Amino acid sequence: MSPKHEARLPLAFIPPGSEVCLAAFGEEIDPLQREQLTAYGLAESRPLKVLQQRPMTVILAEEVELALEHGVARHIWVARKDNENGS
């Protein structure tokens, strides 16, 4: 596993208030839902802000607020933004 890959975390595990970049969709997300997520504007390297994790994962992608069930957020891989890598 590459160091870059090790830095990836499931979106569902990111604490509220954190800013991350979308790294990849897991294979567990079915193609239709993946299309839906892409249509909502979620794409690789896009910045996201996690607003809350309960009762669902709520994120801000640019100006769009999206609520995702944990079953989906667990399979969305994100990476800390560059300026947070050192933390």
Next chain:
Amino acid sequence: MNNTSPSIIALVGHPNVGKSVLFHRLTGAYVNVSNYPGTTVEVTRASARFDSALTLLDTPGVLALPSRSDDERATMRALLNESTRCLVQVGDAKNLRRTLTLTALLAELGVPMALALNMHDEAAARGVTVDIPALADELGIPVLATVATGGEGIGELTHSLSQARAPEVLLRYDDETEADIARVAAAIDNCAPHPRLAARGLAILYLGGDDEVANWLTKHSGEGFARLDALRTDALQRSDADLPALLARERTQAADALAASVIQRAVRSTPLLSQRVGQAVVHPVWGIPILLGVLFAVYEFVGVFGATTLVGLLEEDLFEGLLNPAFTHFVSVAVDIPWAQEMLVGQYGLWTMGMTYALALILPIVTTFFIAFGVLEDSGYLPRLTVIANRLFATIGLNGRAVLPMVLGLGCVTMATLTTRILHSPRERLITTFLLALAIPCSAQLGVVLGMLGGVSFTAVLIWALAMVGILLLAGFLAAKLIPGRRIPLVTELPPMRLPILGNVLKKTGGRLKWYLIEVIPLFLLGTFIMFALDRLGALPAIIEAGEPLVTGWLGLPKEASAAFVMGFLRRDFGATGLFAMAHDLSPIQAVVGMITITLFIPCFASLMMMVKEQGTKTALIMLGLIVPFAFFIGGLFNLILRAIW
């Protein structure tokens, strides 16, 4: 297909970007407008205000194309089959990347376009500035900043339509995909050329797996479809990745690049008030008290103000005090025939029962409910309710999105059954339709229930409400176990919280009331006439007598309550109103049992017809066959339990 000269302007765009408000501005025609995605589930058309020769189409919002959901398919059908002169893409100015992702696909269709970047005020409030001239230059089409709710930019938009033209194509896909697109486009040009849409656009949609485009090509290409099918199969096999996803990803990248070149974003240190409120209502701690507060406010407005105060004023003071005596006197003077007099103003009189029920009992309740619902819709609270309700709905095999038709069902089950189209799978739609028919009372019935049981005690209301929620969950749980298929996890957009606009709420209430009364009054009059005829023919006493073992023995109600169930066959709320009318003869237990039974009873005739339309006759009849005995069974069970413990 409509082959007349193009005279149609179609509004297309993502859900909840203001297409229906813009449609209203451009036509004067009212479409149900809400601050949640999926309000428009069918194409609506009206003449343009600025040119009566033009027809405007309001299409359901598309999350993306190729079409996947029912509303996206409806929009795709409109694009394929209507004589469209030009498209007006309505986009969210604060979310330009997403808007341009759809533009990237629409541009391939080769139809003249204009782009209305709507909600410009919200974008500005968030520090988002779009360089509109630069964007118009890049796309090669008119781009206008609009605020449809405030009427800003509408004049400029209508003037720009004459300059609408086919946009510049936003991207070239990778070489291999381009070769596949070219092969399919050539085959389409050869065997099924579309009169307006470019073959390249159709090829991209077809390769992306759009069923509506595939159906259209099947229908129009004859034997040539085998070649198209073979080309698509080849392309799918050749692509390393999932081809539809690859196409979508490349469009997204192109939209990203263009958006980045025309957008400026000011750094904002604190979130807007609307964002803070929006986050509070789905907060794990604050969300529930806020929900309870909202429910209490709705109860006070509909159940107390509408069903008690307004009904009291209308029924007792206006109808019983003034109108009914005056009308009875008029009929006794003007009509000589005794049976005709009775038909108009007797016990089952068209005026004294039918119109009094419809206007004095139902109208105030329905009006207050629709006002409350309209405020909730426009505020943006309902999509957040899907987040709060998601876990609960997961227990019945659904996701929180199903709460939208359910809450709308509290207004009108018929409308709500139509709205089940916003759900993503046939299984979700089937379960939700069944639960709507079984345990969701429409506003008229809800108001009658609250009015009647509220007059008994708060405990009575609570027992009824808990019974309904319990039965809803139990029936949903069983349905989810029995109906094959898997649950789809919830992913939903949360539109900004907004202060509801009074004019919009009132227009929406007016539109719904008109729809409702057109449906209700004829059925109430027909129901009253049937009751009158049964009574005159001596059949009603026989029915009451025949129903006695069930109604009196099992449900423990007075035998006259049978008449209410006969009325309930036409409309549940008509039946509930029948029980309401005899409230003073019922004990608290009888009131609760009667209301539980009639709430679970068969849905109204109109919603039954909608069930047939959406689910087919066989499924609708099976539901009916389950619901009627279930209603009496549960009613009797509550009779036994309540008599034992209350």
